Amino acid sequence: MKNLQPKILWIDDEIDHLKPHILFLQEKGYYVTTSTTGNEALGFIKEQSFDLVLIDQFMPGDDGIETSVNIKSINPSVPIIMITKSEEEWLIDEAIYKKIDRLLIKPVNPSQIFAACKQVLEGGYILSEKSKAEYLSHFQDIENLTIQASTINDWWEIYTKLVKWQIDFDDQKEESLIQILRDQFKSVNKTFSQYIIKNYPKWLTVADRPTLSCDIFSKKIKPLLKRDKKTCLLVMDAMRLDQFVELNTMLSKDFAVEMEPSLSLIPSATPYSRNAIFSGLFADEMCDLYPNQKKEMIEDKGSLNNFEKEFLSDQMKKNGFSDKKMHYHKIWIADEGKRFSSKIKNFINNDLLAIVVNFVDQLAHRRSESDVLKEMVPDESGYRKAVGNW
Structure with a gap:
């Protein structure tokens, strides 16, 4: 719930010159305590809790950076906005290193101060409220798309939309809204299952079909090898789209990522669907x-x-690639991944490097069997973060 009157501690040796700014914040509903020195401010921090600290860099005695470090030693979670006349890069670097949340360069007007405070103090709440309103406004759109869906690309669009909301709601505390999304997922899954039941039999006998497990090599790998492109086939067993989105924040720093849908064979169990990727065959x-x-x-x-x-x-x-050099590697645990990474140069001359990572699948199985893991990974948000951390 939004804090009705957030408490701000403002530290500046020329605080009297900032009365218009302070008055403006008070009119906006903030409770402002002022201090003219770092030592005095530390006394306030020890005595009471603040939602935000505003601090000047250049003050007699301990400067803003030193005072911020001392404040964080008492209350590590309190956000700090530094306000300074200096635009020197060393100060910016130091502020970032000391985990100061924002840096404002003087002169600043009351509206700029208010905007910075609002972003730090209420950003999460505003994001949550806006996200909630946007999802509810799109709820019926997704329902309509589900009714009209006739191709795999239609279903892919629906799925990506739902996953977006699922991730956006990671920090959403309103259980009723989360339940609406869960119910919509169930409803869409049911309709999608009916679509698969209706269409899957004909896909078994026609070439013009969505990409199935057994088509991955012929449709995705073969064209690259024919053009003599060195290729890596990375199979993350049992990974869902929402988990991949978590990984994609890391991958996209080094790779241009394009996503396309494909379908598992039925049964979707590992011995059928995963073996089909490597064999190119139905069960x-x-x-x-x-x-x-x-x-x-x-x-x-x-x-x-x-x-x-x-x-x-x-x-x-x-497929006519007898002359191509191929290496297959399976990674079960993080240490094996590190060993493989340390030897990666040994494989750069392979035309095809196939890597299978089993962690997500193992986590899913062990999570269902272990009370400790259920505590550590209690929900889908925790599940995604566990995959990303690994």
């Missing part, structure tokens, strides 16, 4: 072509994905 075709591997997978569930390298190698040969 019945794979069983006919690889009877020994089928037998071993039936007898030992731990071997369900033990043949991906073999499947991929055969698919390379079938």
Whole structure:
């Protein structure tokens, strides 16, 4: 809930010159306490709680940076806005390093001070309220899109919209609104399932179909290899779009990312859908072509994905890439990922580098089995952050 009268501590040795600014903030509903020295301000910080600190850099005694450090040692969470005449880069760097939230360069008028305070103090609340209003205004649009959806691209558009709201609501505290989104997800999933039931059988027999697991190589990898493009196939097992969006904030710093939809085979379980990526085959075709591997997978569930390298190698040969160099690598734990990363130069001459990462799948299974993990990753927001942190 929005704080009805946020408390601000303003530290400036020339505070008397700032009365118009202080009056303006008070008229806007802020309670302002003033101080002329860093030491006096620390006394206030120890005695009471403030929502925001405004501080001048150049003051007798401890300057603004030093005082800010001392304030943070008492109350690490209080946001600080520094106001200074200096535009020197060293001061800007130091302010960033000392985790000062904003830096304003004098002269500043009352409206500028108010805008900075509002952004720091009420930014989260305003964002939440605006996000809530925007979602509710788009709720019916999504419902209409669901009714009209006739292609996978239509469903992709709906899904990306819902995931956007799901992520936007990570910090939303209004449970009733979150429940509306959950219910809409369920409703859309039900309609999407009906769409799949209706269309999946015909996709099995036609070439003009959405990209399925068994089409990934032929549609995405093969064209690159034909143009002699060195290619990396990275399979993040069991990763959802909302989790990928979390990763994309990191990936997009180094890569131009384009996203396109594809569909898992049915059943979507790992031995069918993931093996199909590497074999390029439907499950019945794979069983006919690889009877020994089928037998071993039936007898030992731990071997369900033990043949991906073999499947991929055969698919390379079938598509005329026998002369291409390929490396397959599976990463189960973070340490294995680090070891692989340290040896990455050994693989740069491969035409195709295939990497499978199992962490998300393992987390999903272990989360459902472990009370400790359920506590650590209590909801979908926590799930996304756990994937990103890993």
